[in-house]
Amino acid sequence: MLMDPKTRNAAIAAGCIMLxxxxxxxxxxxxMLAIGDKSPLAAxxxxxxxxxxxxxxxxxxxRSQRRNNNQ
Structure with missing residues (x-):
């Protein structure tokens, strides 16, 4: 096995966030164009x-990962 479950879960979470x-x-x-039609500042x-x-x-x-590793 290349990854332990903890590392695999972290990689899956990072992939979902990136997606x-x-x-x-x-x-x-x-x-941005749709919002900019109403207000350029809001865009x-x-x-x-x-x-x-x-x-x-x-x-x-x-931060969450660091906190969980220290416990």
């Missing part, structure tokens, strides 16, 4: 929240 963000990133230009804020959200999700996951 979810990838789908939203693929749709991002259309979303910019949406883009910033998306990018920050990507890093926050992985940061929170890493």
């Amino acid at each position: 979810g963000f990838g789908i939203v990133a693929y749709l991002m230009p259309s979303l 910019g804020i949406f883009g910033v929240i998306f990018v920050l959200g990507f890093f926050v999700v992985f940061w929170l996951r890493a």
Whole structure:
């Protein structure tokens, strides 16, 4: 076996997160244009929240993993 269950579960979770963000990133230009029709500021804020959200999700996951490893 190449991976233990813990590592495999972490890889599956990371893959699901990447897939979810990838789908939203693929749709991002259309979303930004649709939001930008109403408010250019809102479109910019949406883009910033998306990018920050990507890093926050992985940061929170890493914190959770570290906390579980120390117990």
